[in-house]
Amino acid sequence: MCDLDEGSNEDSMGRDSVKRISSKCMKCKESPALLIIRVGDAFCRNCFKEYFVHKFRAMLGKNRLVFPGEKVLLAVSGGPSSSSLLFQVQEGLSHKASKKLRFVPGIVHIEEGAACGKTLEERTKIVADLKSIFSTSGFPFVIVYLEEVFSLPSSVLQSIFSLPTEKDDLYKDAVAGFMQSCHTSVKKNLCHETVAQETTLTEDHTHASLLSTHAHANETSISAFRGKFPFSPEQTEAVKKLFASMKTLTAKEEMLQTLRKHLILYTARIKGYSKVMMGDSCTRLAVKLLANICLGRGAFLAMDTGFSDPRHGDITIIRPMREYSAKEIAFYNKLFGVPSVFTAGLNTKAPEKASIQHLTESFIVKLQADFPSTVSTIYRTSEKLNPRYSQTPADDKGTETCLLCSCVLGIELRDEASAFCAISISEELSQSKKPEGGQVSSSTMEECCAENKMETLESSGCSCQSRERRNTTPDFWSLLCYSCKLVVKDMTSLDLLPEYILEEANRRQRRTQIKREIQEYLLTSEDDADTAP
Amino acid sequence: MKMAAPISIHLEFGGGAELLFDGVKTHHVTLPSQSEPWDVKQLLEWIKANLLKERPELFIQGTTVRPGILVLINDADWELMGELDYKLQDQDNIVFISTLHGG
Numbered sequence A: 001m002c003d004l005d006e007g008s009n010e011d012s013m014g015r016d017s018v019k020r021i022s023s024k025c026m027k028c029k030e031s032p033a034l035l036i037i038r039v040g041d042a043f044c045r046n047c048f049k050e051y052f053v054h055k056f057r058a059m060l061g062k063n064r065l066v067f068p069g070e071k072v073l074l075a076v077s078g079g080p081s082s083s084s085l086l087f088q089v090q091e092g093l094s095h096k097a098s099k100k101l102r103f104v105p106g107i108v109h110i111e112e113g114a115a116c117g118k119t120l121e122e123r124t125k126i127v128a129d130l131k132s133i134f135s136t137s138g139f140p141f142v143i144v145y146l147e148e149v150f151s152l153p154s155s156v157l158q159s160i161f162s163l164p165t166e167k168d169d170l171y172k173d174a175v176a177g178f179m180q181s182c183h184t185s186v187k188k189n190l191c192h193e194t195v196a197q198e199t200t201l202t203e204d205h206t207h208a209s210l211l212s213t214h215a216h217a218n219e220t221s222i223s224a225f226r227g228k229f230p231f232s233p234e235q236t237e238a239v240k241k242l243f244a245s246m247k248t249l250t251a252k253e254e255m256l257q258t259l260r261k262h263l264i265l266y267t268a269r270i271k272g273y274s275k276v277m278m279g280d281s282c283t284r285l286a287v288k289l290l291a292n293i294c295l296g297r298g299a300f301l302a303m304d305t306g307f308s309d310p311r312h313g314d315i316t317i318i319r320p321m322r323e324y325s326a327k328e329i330a331f332y333n334k335l336f337g338v339p340s341v342f343t344a345g346l347n348t349k350a351p352e353k354a355s356i357q358h359l360t361e362s363f364i365v366k367l368q369a370d371f372p373s374t375v376s377t378i379y380r381t382s383e384k385l386n387p388r389y390s391q392t393p394a395d396d397k398g399t400e401t402c403l404l405c406s407c408v409l410g411i412e413l414r415d416e417a418s419a420f421c422a423i424s425i426s427e428e429l430s431q432s433k434k435p436e437g438g439q440v441s442s443s444t445m446e447e448c449c450a451e452n453k454m455e456t457l458e459s460s461g462c463s464c465q466s467r468e469r470r471n472t473t474p475d476f477w478s479l480l481c482y483s484c485k486l487v488v489k490d491m492t493s494l495d496l497l498p499e500y501i502l503e504e505a506n507r508r509q510r511r512t513q514i515k516r517e518i519q520e521y522l523l524t525s526e527d528d529a530d531t532a533p
Numbered sequence B: 001m002k003m004a005a006p007i008s009i010h011l012e013f014g015g016g017a018e019l020l021f022d023g024v025k026t027h028h029v030t031l032p033s034q035s036e037p038w039d040v041k042q043l044l045e046w047i048k049a050n051l052l053k054e055r056p057e058l059f060i061q062g063t064t065v066r067p068g069i070l071v072l073i074n075d076a077d078w079e080l081m082g083e084l085d086y087k088l089q090d091q092d093n094i095v096f097i098s099t100l101h102g103g
């Protein structure tokens, strides 16, 4: 086809028509195709736009999870996918939209420069770029810095479960309520007004309000930076130390994701949002699915990659971009001028084998290059997954959840043939290798045990090996799922973990200890007979 | 056989791919005259030799772009344009966008 071009350089007028392989848009069958979405599906510019916008509305409509008038927090990293999410919401709320979205959005951005070794100047520049994008949207926004994990309260790790009633009824009620409120208000754009009001408040008072609501508000940290940053240089150092203490990039990426999630959840709670939208694309989720299997999160795949993630109880995480491939998103952003801000992350310029997540990505992307249905096949697998054991309300049933990722613990144990079970058995058999008991704050159990591995228990005098304590104080590791255990084990010292994690760990340990102490006085029901150790 | 005249083209790198080019996103370059018309395959070799600042394997693998990096020729998917065999013309606009996590 392209041979025709030879020697016809001057003919700039007819160039486009000659150059393009003569395939037409498969939808309108008129306009020239601009991109191939799936094998054989070539779309023109207009049809692609229509398809893209429709898919977003359809995704939200089909799932009926977001109620009209509900406050929804958009987690925007500034990358292509979440920027595209923001753009779709903006478009969907605008007056010209045919099927208008009816929720009330806000934006949160977690600034992670400290973990990636960026200078304050670089970070300020990126934040300024993001702020200008966020301001244009007109939605209220919050920039939360990773350093703020050092002033989070431990309550962020406690899920509040409200037992869901019939979902459809709730949705209908919400729709009815919304319609009524719209009618009674004189102005029809009631929601927009409240948004605008909040906007003015948000910018200035964001950090003040974030800090003032915690128990550990650090006054000196604010004055140190004269209000420019809501954290102290010491906290930046603490973040750097925390990440430097992890040996593998795999663990660093997991830890960053965990801390980011906690900051988002916290922001959603104090600002009164009940839904959080994340921008994971289908390509991203396919990578996550395979990587998570490698990371030992197989039992949680449905929640980690599904459309909605109810594990946190009061806040539901939804992933409305999960049907778009990274290619579709990149094209849409390019063709329709969606602004995004590139920020180098932990894995930027890293070699392909640098981490499990990174390696999985290049594996899938390479496979995709030769077999274009790779991503969609993996993605469709994720759709078929159902949690085998649903996440049950935590506190009242005594179901323990992982300290870091909030997934139900012990799911693996219910299946006698699981790898987890095999590992626990072998751990039990080789007690001397395994750290046991001990206070979290006394920390460095791992080191301590590693050093004394070869010595006899008696001579080492290592407190974490104490057999008496083992029976009374549950150890830190039992609060974590298999996968999070691996992440924390990669750290050289537990002391470097943010305080809210250690504090909550202590609280849970104390609670379990008290439970054990009073156990003999409790009447056991049939239920307990099954689960009691 | 007549010599093809040198051609000027616009190159753009995005999605983090620009980091391999000193962070510079847009480049206006002139490809020297040669007996055959330039195609994308030769352009990639030229980029590797003249523009890439570091870690060429993160941009080019084998004779093509690293999987996960999209190529747009005049705002259209290069898959519709003949990919590596596409014959470049004066004032063409070639965009490389990394869709990989972290660029």
Ligand SMILES: [Zn+2]
Pocket: A025, A026, A027, A028, A029, A030, A031, A043, A044, A045, A046, A047, A048
């Ligand atoms: Zn069309």
Ligand SMILES: [Zn+2]
Pocket: A402, A403, A404, A405, A406, A407, A480, A481, A482, A483, A484, A485
């Ligand atoms: Zn976990």
